[in-house]
Amino acid sequence: xxxxxxxxxESGDRVEKIWSRDFVLICCANFFIFLGFQMTLPTLPLFxxxxxxxxxxxxxxxxxxxxxxxxxxxxxxxxxESKGRGLVYLVGLLIFVLSVGSFGWAMGMAxxxxxxxxQGIGWGLSTTASGTIATDLIPASRRGEGxxxxxxxxxxxxxxxxxxxxxxxxxxxxxxxxxxxAVLGLAALLMGSRIRYKKVDQNPKQVTNVKxxxxxxxxxxxxxxxxxxxxxxxxxxxxxPLYAAQKGVPGIQWYFLIYAVFLMLSRTFAGQLYDRKGHxxxxxxxxxxxxxxxxxxxxxxxxxVLYTAAALYGLGFGSVQPALQAWSVARAxxxxxxxxxxxxxxxxxxxxxxxxxxxxQIGHLFGYDSIYETAAASVFISILLYLYIxxxxxxxx
Numbered sequence: 180x181x182x183x184x185x186x187x188x189e190s191g192d193r194v195e196k197i198w199s200r201d202f203v204l205i206c207c208a209n210f211f212i213f214l215g216f217q218m219t220l221p222t223l224p225l226f227x228x229x230x231x232x233x234x235x236x237x238x239x240x241x242x243x244x245x246x247x248x249x250x251x252x253x254x255x256x257x258x259x260e261s262k263g264r265g266l267v268y269l270v271g272l273l274i275f276v277l278s279v280g281s282f283g284w285a286m287g288m289a290x291x292x293x294x295x296x297x298q299g300i301g302w303g304l305s306t307t308a309s310g311t312i313a314t315d316l317i318p319a320s321r322r323g324e325g326x327x328x329x330x331x332x333x334x335x336x337x338x339x340x341x342x343x344x345x346x347x348x349x350x351x352x353x354x355x356x357x358x359x360x361a362v363l364g365l366a367a368l369l370m371g372s373r374i375r376y377k378k379v380d381q382n383p384k385q386v387t388n389v390k391x392x393x394x395x396x397x398x399x400x401x402x403x404x405x406x407x408x409x410x411x412x413x414x415x416x417x418x419x420p421l422y423a424a425q426k427g428v429p430g431i432q433w434y435f436l437i438y439a440v441f442l443m444l445s446r447t448f449a450g451q452l453y454d455r456k457g458h459x460x461x462x463x464x465x466x467x468x469x470x471x472x473x474x475x476x477x478x479x480x481x482x483x484v485l486y487t488a489a490a491l492y493g494l495g496f497g498s499v500q501p502a503l504q505a506w507s508v509a510r511a512x513x514x515x516x517x518x519x520x521x522x523x524x525x526x527x528x529x530x531x532x533x534x535x536x537x538x539x540q541i542g543h544l545f546g547y548d549s550i551y552e553t554a555a556a557s558v559f560i561s562i563l564l565y566l567y568i569x570x571x572x573x574x575x576x
Contacts, residue, residue, distance in 0.1 A: 195318035197325045201374050202316045206332040208370040209309050212272065213333040215279060215363035216302065217340025218347070218356070221420050223282075226353050230288060234418075238539015241417045243292060245532025247299030248306075249525050253393045255307040256521030260514055264312050264376040271304025272368040280361030283354025303528070305367075310520040314508050315377040320454075323505045327450025330501040331443065338439030338493070342432040345420060379514075398507035398519040400568050401458070402526035405503050407561035408466065408496070409527050411473060413534025414550040415492075419476070422547035423485065430482045434489045441493030449498035453505060459569065461502040466562050468495030473555035477548050 224237040232240070258267045278298035285291040310329075317325030347356050394402075423431045445465075453461050472492035475484050504523055511519035534557075538550045 195320055197317055197321055197328065199316060202313070202325075202329075204370050204374050205309060205312050205316065206329055208272075208367040208374075209313075209329065210332040210336050211363045211370070212275065212305060212309075212367040213336035214340045214343075215360035215367075216275075217337045218344035218360050218363075219279065219282070220344070220417070221341040222344040222348055222353070222356060224417055224421065225348060226282070226285075227288075227291075229353070230285070230291070232288060234543040235539045236288065237417060238413075238536045238542075240288075240291060240295060242413065242532035242535035242539075244295040244299035244302065245528040245535075247296045248303030248528045249299075249532070251300050251303035252307050252521040252525040252528070253518075255304045256395070256518035258304075259308055259311050259517030259521075260379050263379055264308055264315070264517075265371075265374070267304050268308035268312065268371050268376075269368060271301045271306075271308060272364060272371055274298075274301030275305055276301075276361045276364040276368060279364060280358055282357040283352070299528075303524070306524050307517070307521045310504065310524060311517045312374065312376065314516055314520065322509065323453035323502065324450035326505045327446045327453075327501040330504065331446045331497075334442050334497060334500070335439055338435050338442055340435075341420075342435040345432060394522040394525070395507075395511050395515050395518040397510040397515075398522040401503040401506040402523050404462070404561050404565055404568075405500070405523065406526040406530040407557045407564065408469060408499060409530030410534035410557040411469060411492075411554040412531045413536075414473075414476075414538045414554045417535045418538060418542055418547055418550055422476075422479070422542075422550070425547060426479055428479055428482055428485055430485060433482075434485055437486050437489035438493040441490045442497035445494045445497030446501075450501055450505075452498075453502045458502050458506050461498050462565055463562065465495045465497075465499035465502075466558055466565070468492070469499070470495075470555055470558040470562070473551045473558060477551035477555065479548070479551075 220241065223240055227237050227240050255267055255271070275298060278294050278301060281294050282291065285294065313326065313329040314322070317329070344356065344360075347359070351359070419434070420431050423429075423434075449461055449465070468491045472488040472495065475488040475491070479485060479488075504520075507523040508516050508519045534554070538553070541549050541553055
């Protein structure tokens with residue numbers, strides 16, 4: 180248990196609670212929208228193959244939506260402070276539902292590309308708003324722990340969605356699968372409509388002064404670190420099922436389930452560790468676990484190694500991601516929390532998108548194993564960069 184909470188209880192102080200009605204709703208809505216999204220990640224490459232595309236086109240289809248999400252996030256960050264949380268969130272969810280539901284009607288690559296770009300707009304609006312709403316609802320003294328629970332809702336969906344999507348391809352047509360993903364987004368929309376949103380700070384001068392900026396400066400350091408880590412997502416979500424099949428390694432569906440279990444395990448301690456000791460106690464161990472997972476995937480001789488990589492990746496990313504998000508919003512001014520979340524998720528999107536596109540080229544030219552060697556190098560860069568940031572910050576203190 181968090182030492183700060185123990186001291187509060189011993190002294191008779193009131194412990195601020197995390198699990199309010201609205202926090203439960205935003206976590207559930209986040210789970211459903213992420214589940215619908217993650218079910219499309221491993222199945223879209225199969226759909227592209229059915230439409231006649233190759234590995235390069237797979238990388239483009241997976242990655243292209245992140246760039247429209249990236250472009251819309253700065254606007255989303257400002258709109259959260261000027262238009263309100265609810266409007267941005269619900270509009271984003273609606274765009275997501277309509278775009279994903281249309282995938283099954285794609286008869287060629289042009290229409291699919293267009294719908295992925297529109298999906299990116301909805302994704303950028305909804306996820307930026309969702310993270311900011313969660314930040315509003317969590318007590319500041321328990322932000323690391325609370326963001327860990329909130330992040331768990333999306334990361335469980337990330338773990339379960341791909342295996343569920345792959346399983347359903349043997350039962351449903353692609354059109355039916357994508358409609359099911361849209362229904363999950365609709366469930367998120369209904370839950371989001373029940374949340375009582377925090378009123379934004381009414382300070383027109385502050386909003387006007389930041390109208391044309393693109394990021395929150397105080398969130399840049401953790402966001403850049405996140406970029407080098409989320410590059411690994413492009414390799415796992417887009418190509419791991421194809422890679423495992425090529426190497427004759429069975430049990431790819433168990434990879435995602437094992438990842439989910441160890442992701443949940445990381446949430447039992449990582450958020451509280453961040454609250455007590457800061458990101459210094461979380462980042463390096465978590466990043467090293469991700470690095471080892473990528474090395475094992477590059478090797479991948481059998482299912483045991485595949486499952487070990489899943490466990491390491493779950494522990495590592497489950498520890499690092501919420502810590503970096505809490506770090507991103509911790510130093511931002513009150514009227515810039517939305518922009519800090521926009522910056523954080525912009526770099527998340529950029530890492531996934533660039534990773535998927537580059538790995539599509541690497542896989543086509545050098546083979547799938549090279550994808551995970553490159554991903555390991557990216558994680559190693561993040562560790563070196565983190566050490567540089569810590570040293571620089573100490574010198575400036």
